[in-house]
Amino acid sequence: MEVENGEGQVQVHLKTKQEQYAVPDVPYAIEGSVSTTELNIFLNALLQNKGAESVDFDFLVFDEYLRGRLCDHLREKAISFEDSIEIEYVERFPAPEPQDCLLHDDWVSAVKASGKWILTGCYDNTLNIWTYKGKHKLTIPGHTAPIKAVDWISLDNENGRFVSTSQDQTAMMWQWNIASNAVECVSVCKGHERGVDSVCVSPDAQRFATGSWDTMLKIWSAELEDAGESTAKRAKESGVRTPRMTLQGHRESISAVQWMDNNTLLTGSWDHTLKVWDLNLEGIKTEISTNKSIFDASHSKLNNLIVTASADKNLRLYDARTNQGSVVRSTYLGHNAWVQTVMWSITEEFLFVSGAYDNQNKLWDCRSPKAPLYDLLGHGEKVLDIDWSNPKYIVSGGADNTVRVFKSSKATVENMETK
The missing domain is CATH 3.10.20.90 (Phosphatidylinositol 3-kinase Catalytic Subunit; Chain A, domain 1)
Known part of the structure; x- marks a missing residue:
């Protein structure tokens, strides 16, 4: 009693x-x-x-x-x-272990892992490729303003292809010959009228989407030969690529873009909304209104939930499938400054990571709103981007000019099966 x-x-x-x-x-x-x-x-x-x-x-x-x-x-x-x-x-999911610290010459605003490589984008206008052990492979100039986002298009043992976006209003597509460690820009994608803040490649690697401060969402061909362009020959000669589709609907900067499948896109914006777009209909399928500017959003294919990062220090969980989409499922308290970046695990259905202006990364379980599972410490300045594309490593870039690598120790139980 x-x-x-x-x-x-x-x-x-x-x-x-x-x-x-x-x-x-x-x-x-x-x-x-x-x-x-x-x-x-x-x-x-x-x-x-x-x-x-x-x-x-x-x-x-x-x-x-x-x-x-x-x-x-x-x-x-x-x-x-x-x-x-x-x-x-x-x-309990084991604590990720701090690994190497990758030193850059300026703020690291974009990170994306694939295979054994980490691609980074910097405020000194360069891209860099690293190994997880901290070996620097390549510095790639080309943009004329800070890099804001990067994503891999394809990667095998011989070649890597990736895309970068910048405050210089362009996206650039790159081809990397791994054996000779040589890289070339294969296309400059022009069409945005302000800085390009976000990019994501479709699951089938045929297209990529960009979101910009001009409030536009644009869809581009990610293929080397863009046969869809009427001016394909002229475009190929000049190396300039134009968008396949431009979608209007946001009122402020698009800060997050993610493909939910090959024809469905999620966007988050400073205009306080999340939008789900149907590319077959070229329009908005679902809209979720929030009361805060969204700096980043991540959708999980494992649980169909969306987690958002905002200016008020909190992360929020939404379900895009329900009519009550605007209803917050959970609010996660733990950061004490703007939350800049968030990403779901691609293998653990309950786990996601976040990075904030309080210099901290945090690993969360969505069933634990009151406290994160772990604080991932190391950054001496605000965190600008975080990535968990490789289940074995959490990587983050910050205003301390570093990328921090954390090894995500796998629990002995297969996939933390709890469902």
Whole structure:
């Protein structure tokens, strides 16, 4: 029964989908004041009977991670202490380990990993290619203003193709011969009237999309030969490429662009909206209104949810599939400055990373709105971009002229199966 300060006993059932850690399905009486630490000790004591080594767990109580005392969690959810409480436990995702620091000559505003390479874009107008071990392969000049975004088009053992966008109002397509370590610009994409803030290549690598301070979303061919251009011969000779499609709808800068599939695009903007575009219809399919400028947005193919980064220090979770799209599913508190960049894991359905002007990266589980799983420290200045395209590494660029690399240790359980 509950005593006055809520520290009486509570009856709980302990459940897990990770069968190797299952304990008998019987009611356990525990103190209402327990936190994750005491629950871990209790659960590991039960598992000791099986001769298992101590394991770190997180505990889900009514679909949210326990981050304080159990009694406070139950009060907040208005759950009676008389009820039998089901607690689900999952093995804790291990802390990413800091690796190398890649030194640049200026702010690093764009990072994108693919295979064994990291592509970076800088405020000194250059692109750079690195290995995860910190070996610098190439500096690529060509843009005439700071780089704002980069993405890989294709990569194999012999060639890499990628695209970069800049405040010089262009996107540039590049071909890299890996053996000779030579790179050439194959196209300059012209059409935006202000700086180009975001870029994303379609899943089939046939097209890419750009978002700009001119409020326009433009779609371009990502193929080496752009047969779709009526002036293809002239364009090829001059190396200039024009957009295949221009989509109007945002009222301010487009800060985030992501393909949800080969014909559907997500955009986020300083105009406080998220938009989902249907390229077959050349129009907006869904619009989510928020009350904050969106600096970045990321859609997960694993759970179909969208997480946004904003000026008010918070991250927010939305579901683009519902009619209540504007309803925030969760708000994540932890940064204490503008959140500039966010990205879902491509292999772990509950995990995402963020970077902010408080010089910090954070690794989150979407079921833990009150606190991140881990702070990824290292940057001495604001974080401008973060990337988790390679499941093994989280990489981020900052205004301290560095890229920080964190190795994402894989949990022993395949894919942290908890669904």
